[in-house]
Amino acid sequence: MNFNSLAFLIFLPAVVLLYWLLPHKFRWVLLLAASYFFYMSWNAWLIVLIMTTTVTAYVTSILISRTQKTALRRLWLAVALVICLGLLIFFKYINFMLESAVGVIRLFDPAFDDIFLNVILPVGISFYTFQTLSYVVDVYRGDFPAEKHFGYFALYVVYFPQLVAGPIEKPGTLLPQLRSEHKLSEDDFLAGGKWLLSGFFRKCVIADFCGMFVDKVYADLGSANALAIFVASALFLVQIYNDFAGYSEIALGSARLMGVKLSKNFDRPLASTSFTQFFRRWHITLYQWFTQYVYIPLGGNRKGRARKLLNTMIVFALCGLWHGANWTFVIWGLTAGVFICIETLIKKPCLTLLKELGIDPRGEVFMLVRRCVVLLLFVLCCVPFRAQNVSEVGLAFSRMFGVWSLDAAYFDAAFESLGMSPLQLVMLITCIAAMGIIYRLTLEKPPEGLPLGEAEARVGYSVNMSVYIYGILAVAFCWLSLLSNSDVSMFAYFQF
Amino acid sequence: MSESVIFNSPLLIVGFAAALALCLFAIVKKTGFAVTLLSAVMFVALSTYALLLGASLEEVGLAAIVFFSVNAFAAWRGRGNK
Known part of the structure; x- marks a missing residue:
């Protein structure tokens, strides 16, 4: 079920x-x-x-x-x-x-x-x-x-x-x-309803929609050009995030309707400014599990820098293996581990260099650059995560680092590989914009620390109802659209 | 977008624009539920008409995502966020 x-x-x-x-x-x-x-x-x-x-x-x-x-x-x-x-x-x-x-x-x-x-x-x-x-x-x-x-x-x-x-x-x-x-509470039902709406929206509207294009490109990597593979890998990051975050939110919402508060599993990972932060915000409960039951017992960061890096690599290799019984997941885990180790090693020298250059490391422009770099490298990490086997990983990377062009025909070929129509492109952009709003919808703490019910009352009954009406309509239309094309899609994380 | 049914039908363009305008009016003026309901009924009627004209579920879904995003953003701001 x-x-x-x-x-x-x-x-x-x-x-x-x-x-x-x-x-x-x-x-x-x-x-x-x-x-x-x-x-x-x-x-x-x-x-x-x-x-x-x-x-x-x-x-x-x-x-x-x-x-x-x-x-x-x-x-x-x-x-x-x-x-x-x-x-x-x-x-x-x-x-x-x-x-x-x-x-x-x-x-x-x-x-x-x-x-x-x-x-x-x-x-x-x-x-x-x-x-x-x-x-x-x-x-x-x-x-x-x-x-x-x-x-x-x-x-x-x-x-x-x-x-x-x-x-x-x-x-x-x-x-x-x-x-x-537990006692029946308005707050629990409001929060639960929002988690459910957000979860279904993420899964049925965003994840499954992105998945259509990713599947097309990865089904025939040999004929896709570099741009198509890069876009498909970026869309896979959006897909897997919304798929899993969607599942977690449906879980949170379902439990909340019965008064139980489950732990939050995602906290805007795509806005992270470092790899360490990314993994603190992505699948939070798994990261905490590995930290508490593997990383710390191995010595954590208490036994010198070399041991810390080794422990990090062990944890990420295991984390990769946890995701699936395939060498592609081990490659993914080790790649993520290497990125985190490099980040640990270059953190201090980079801060010193920035200080000498007079650049504020907390400045908005620098933060934006960091976000882009982290996202770009995670898109590369998505290739082994999505590929079926090691040879597919090699093929995807060899084509991704192959020929790039600004020619119109090159862009047409990329869109053809993705199977994306102009209308679908508009829908994709709207979906990605909606991601930011969806996150805000489920924020449980209003800025002035009001009880949830009171904060909702400030919004007004009609706006709250509209959110549900249009959210349910959007989920229903997109869900029916996908149902008409294929069977109900599984949640990606079920296989793990 | 030649494939779009909504963008090729003036009635649907005007209708959806009117529904969105009503929706925004309800948000800005904090009207009662009647205006919101009217906007929602218009939206459902126009969506049904668009589907009968041959619009894809994706296209109607896109319209719903836009309406949803506008309302969700308004709800977030309404809770006192800046």
Whole structure:
């Protein structure tokens, strides 16, 4: 059941209605049943995997909390890590590892046959595994008490708004909210409605629209010119951002309608002025997870500059691999890691140079230049992220750094590869302009610190209603337009 | 844009312009819901007419995005943002 499907448009209101009709003590049962139903709508058998992860984490965390012996606590932590990560590695990476091993063997024996296991990739396995692991590690560290109620713990693992593509919630953020009794509130409904509208707008209007052009170019890289590939890669950045931010916002909105505040996953990453800032604003919960559970335990920045750079590269290589079982994702992660390391190394010399040249590093023009450079380099990073295999990455880069021209025929050829009509170009520009407005729509804190309901009252009922009317119409028209061309498009991050 | 149905029909151009003008009037003058509703009804009627004339869903969607953006921006400013 995709968020952008008719089934979800029936499922969500039904769950929200029942949630508010039921007394507090039965709400967790409803949410747990709804979450399992939601997950089983993809493949009923996958429930066995998520149950295994849930039971393992529940039992080991209880055992960890009951003993003070370090060796035993470590043993139960290791059991949880081996089982949960083992399932993730087997179902997500086994064919990738076999394929890589076969590639190495073929260097010595070219006739060696392919080995392939018929394993399906469970939806959202990376997300719920990481969320569960953060719980077990927090219990082990003593940062969070083990949850005794199996129902609430199972709900923490499978809570349907954020089950298949995050945000990856820490136990301290989500579990207390699931336990506490929520009251119907105008603020929650207003904020939830806006998150939902913004999320659907991002996904159905912006992401899917950009995706049409990206798919056309990447389906036939050999015949596209440099401009077409560059524009397609830039549009892919817009697509993947709006696709994932859209999903996260629908998750935030769905949870908020039931009084639960999930963590924000994106904060205008495309306006970042540095790579470090970009990753602090892009998929925030994953970045925090890697920082807390990998980067800091590796030594973080406490063991000298060389170790800091090495730790950064390890984290980004793992981050790339987390996104998918393909060398293209490793290349993407390493490229991003290299950019961050270079940034760390040149930061001080650059500041000194700017000071000597009398340029204000906080000046608007300089900030704009930095934004453009960061965006440009991230467009290049998008190539391995979008490509299907390493040879496609090579082909895309070789053509992108090939012939550029100002000739009219060259531009016509680029538009032909993108399959973009003049009307679609106008729509694309409007969509990109709407991105900035969409962000503002979901800002929850009015400037004078007014309660949300009061700030909305200042806007006026008619303007608020117009936002919903035209937002829903725009989503509906664009969604129907895409439906008439193809099936409902999946969220890109589901594959991770 | 030769392929556009809206831009090739004077009635649709005038109609959408009038709906947008009404929408802006409702925002600026902070009128009651009646004017906004009238604008929205006009928009839906014109969109239906454009679709019957052969406009693509994309083209009508584009018009809705413009109306949505104007209102969303007004709502943001109305909350006291500058």
